[in-house]
Amino acid sequence: MLRPDINDLLTQTGPGTPMGDLFRRYWQPVLHTDELPSDGCPPVRVKILSERLIAVRTPEGEYGLMDEFCAHRGVSMFFGRVENGGIRCPYHGWKYNADGQAVEVPSELNNSEFCKNVKLRSYPLVKVGDILWAYLGDPDKRPPLPTWEFATVPSGQTFTSKRLQESNWLQALEGGIDSSHVTWLHGGGPTGAGLEADPLFAGSKGNQYNKGDLKPFFEVVENDGGLLIGARRNAEEGHYYWRVTPWVLPNFTMVPPRGDHPVHGHFWVPIDDENCWAWSFDYHPTRDLTEAEVSAMEDGAGVHSKNIPGTYRPVANKDNDYLIDREKQKTGELFSGVEGIAIQDSSLQESMGPIVDRTKERLVATDAGIIKARQKLRRAVEALRDHGTEPVGNIPEHQRIRSVAIVLPADQPFVEGIGDGFQAREGVRQTTV
Amino acid sequence: MPKVVYLANDGDERVVDATSGENVMSAAVRSGVPGIVGECGGQLSCATCHVWVQDPFREQVGGPGDMEADLLDLGVSDYTEASRLGCQITITDEIDGLVVEPRPEAWH
Numbered sequence: 319m320l321r322p323d324i325n326d327l328l329t330q331t332g333p334g335t336p337m338g339d340l341f342r343r344y345w346q347p348v349l350h351t352d353e354l355p356s357d358g359c360p361p362v363r364v365k366i367l368s369e370r371l372i373a374v375r376t377p378e379g380e381y382g383l384m385d386e387f388c389a390h391r392g393v394s395m396f397f398g399r400v401e402n403g404g405i406r407c408p409y410h411g412w413k414y415n416a417d418g419q420a421v422e423v424p425s426e427l428n429n430s431e432f433c434k435n436v437k438l439r440s441y442p443l444v445k446v447g448d449i450l451w452a453y454l455g456d457p458d459k460r461p462p463l464p465t466w467e468f469a470t471v472p473s474g475q476t477f478t479s480k481r482l483q484e485s486n487w488l489q490a491l492e493g494g495i496d497s498s499h500v501t502w503l504h505g506g507g508p509t510g511a512g513l514e515a516d517p518l519f520a521g522s523k524g525n526q527y528n529k530g531d532l533k534p535f536f537e538v539v540e541n542d543g544g545l546l547i548g549a550r551r552n553a554e555e556g557h558y559y560w561r562v563t564p565w566v567l568p569n570f571t572m573v574p575p576r577g578d579h580p581v582h583g584h585f586w587v588p589i590d591d592e593n594c595w596a597w598s599f600d601y602h603p604t605r606d607l608t609e610a611e612v613s614a615m616e617d618g619a620g621v622h623s624k625n626i627p628g629t630y631r632p633v634a635n636k637d638n639d640y641l642i643d644r645e646k647q648k649t650g651e652l653f654s655g656v657e658g659i660a661i662q663d664s665s666l667q668e669s670m671g672p673i674v675d676r677t678k679e680r681l682v683a684t685d686a687g688i689i690k691a692r693q694k695l696r697r698a699v700e701a702l703r704d705h706g707t708e709p710v711g712n713i714p715e716h717q718r719i720r721s722v723a724i725v726l727p728a729d730q731p732f733v734e735g736i737g738d739g740f741q742a743r744e745g746v747r748q749t750t751v
Numbered sequence: 752m753p754k755v756v757y758l759a760n761d762g763d764e765r766v767v768d769a770t771s772g773e774n775v776m777s778a779a780v781r782s783g784v785p786g787i788v789g790e791c792g793g794q795l796s797c798a799t800c801h802v803w804v805q806d807p808f809r810e811q812v813g814g815p816g817d818m819e820a821d822l823l824d825l826g827v828s829d830y831t832e833a834s835r836l837g838c839q840i841t842i843t844d845e846i847d848g849l850v851v852e853p854r855p856e857a858w859h
Contacts, residue, residue: 319797319826683794686818693821 320676328695329486329673331588332368336703340568341367342455344712345464346587347597349373349450361405363396367454368590372396373443374405374416382416383452384440414438448478461712467742468601476601477615481623482631483664486673487594490586493663494571495691497549497563498684501528503662506653518620522576524723524751527551527559538690539733543567543716547687548732553725560732562722565691567698567711572721575750580607582621592672598622604747623660632661640665718742722749753847757784769842775851776800776837786853793838798826800837805850809833812840829854
């Protein structure tokens with residue numbers, strides 16, 4: 319259970335909120351590069367941390383992210399004309415550069431003098447990998463650019479998608495660090511085909527261990543940038559199968575690998591307090607993704623989703639009960655009756671309501687990762703708010719991290735047994751079973 | 752057979768004969784002491800057996816462990832230096848007569 323005031327503290331991320339201030343110490347993914355595909359292309363609306371913004375790519379190739387609304391009379395700049403050096407409001411011709419600075423107010427006799435005092439709030443928007451990242455915080459506190467492995471391997475080795483999730487970000491994050499649901503919801507419980515049915519998961523020995531032990535034991539270990547959440551299941555005599563999920567503050571999680579499949583993970587980015595973007599990536603540290611893998615990812619397999627064309631809302635969503643198939647639920651072909659790992663998660667996380675009342679929950683021992691993550695987040699938020707203590711997770715040392723799946727002797731602690739398997743290392747394959 | 756004294760809001764006392772080795776939560780639940788729920792059954796994953804340990808027993812009983820402190824910090828509104836989770840206090844002959852005050856929350 320969680321005190322109501324702490325639930326508010328952790329779930330509210332708008333401007334001026336303590337958690338909002340924490341998020342504004344990190345580069346966050348805001349757009350796939352495909353959303354601003356060419357120089358001078360149409361602008362795109364962006365809503366993040368309850369701020370409504372507009373992203374532009376000028377004909378000169380400069381990226382900009384600024385307040386969505388014209389400083390004059392509040393027109394949405396989504397309808398603006400992208401012109402050399404910036405974007406012009408179609409209402410009265412006010413023009414802004416990529417930094418949001420007004421450069422032309424044609425009605426004014428002393429145009430340049432008037433412009434000086436007109437600036438839209440703007441933020442840096444930078445391409446790293448296939449993603450445009452934004453930093454919404456104090457320019458003096460801006461951390462180094464993101465160095466996550468999925469975003470820095472050659473582009474043939476990585477694939478990223480996003481989907482709209484109609485719930486608060488924390489519900490989504492808590493799903494990402496709760497590995498005990500995998501055996502049931504995605505694994506098909508004791509009966510269903512589960513993960514073996516997914517081309518991006520099938521054929522790993524880990525799936526057998528997962529299925530063979532429905533009562534995993536959880537061990538949570540502090541890490542510099544967040545937590546390492548280890549789920550331990552029985553393996554061969556005298557051995558345990560460990561799946562270790564790293565969480566890096568505030569909203570990055572990685573799924574432990576399976577066999578030689580690409581490794582996946584997520585960012586859970588608040589849009590506002592009742593919606594978030596579930597960013598999902600899949601990459602392989604040492605080889606290109608195969609055509610079959612990429613086509614499965616594009617088709618919504620693995621952690622990805624099949625979205626309504628032209629949008630990021632999944633085809634299976636809360637308005638159609640996620641297309642639940644009661645017959646397949648009954649036979650166990652699909653344990654929950656909902657198809658696809660991402661939608662299995664979103665269907666249940668959205669079903670809790672936009673912001674779940676955590677005073678009513680009943681946590682159990684397998685929720686240790688959730689409890690520890692909440693406490694660490696809360697401490698980071700309060701330390702920043704009360705003492706200006708800079709949070710962890712926004713520097714390269716904390717971001718060069720990997721998830722791990724491994725079989726270890728029963729008497730060996732997982733941190734010791736895995737060693738530098740947690741480190742992202744160029745040219746070195748992931749540690750996986 | 753060590754005794755545990757559970758204080759109530761109205762100043763009433765409830766004295767329970769406990770077995771050495773059981774914990775403050777289970778002895779209370781077994782005897783129907785109000786204000787102690789023990790929702791998770793002593794698995795260290797809720798905070799519905801929060802008590803304030805009364806002097807002079809605080810030093811003997813000691814402070815909360817790491818996870819216990821997190822649960823108190825996140826789950827109760829009156830976490831003080833006297834706070835413990837009842838399920839984490841083992842009753843022994845050495846603390847015979849232990850006095851605790853259950854601290855239930857409105858949302859429990």
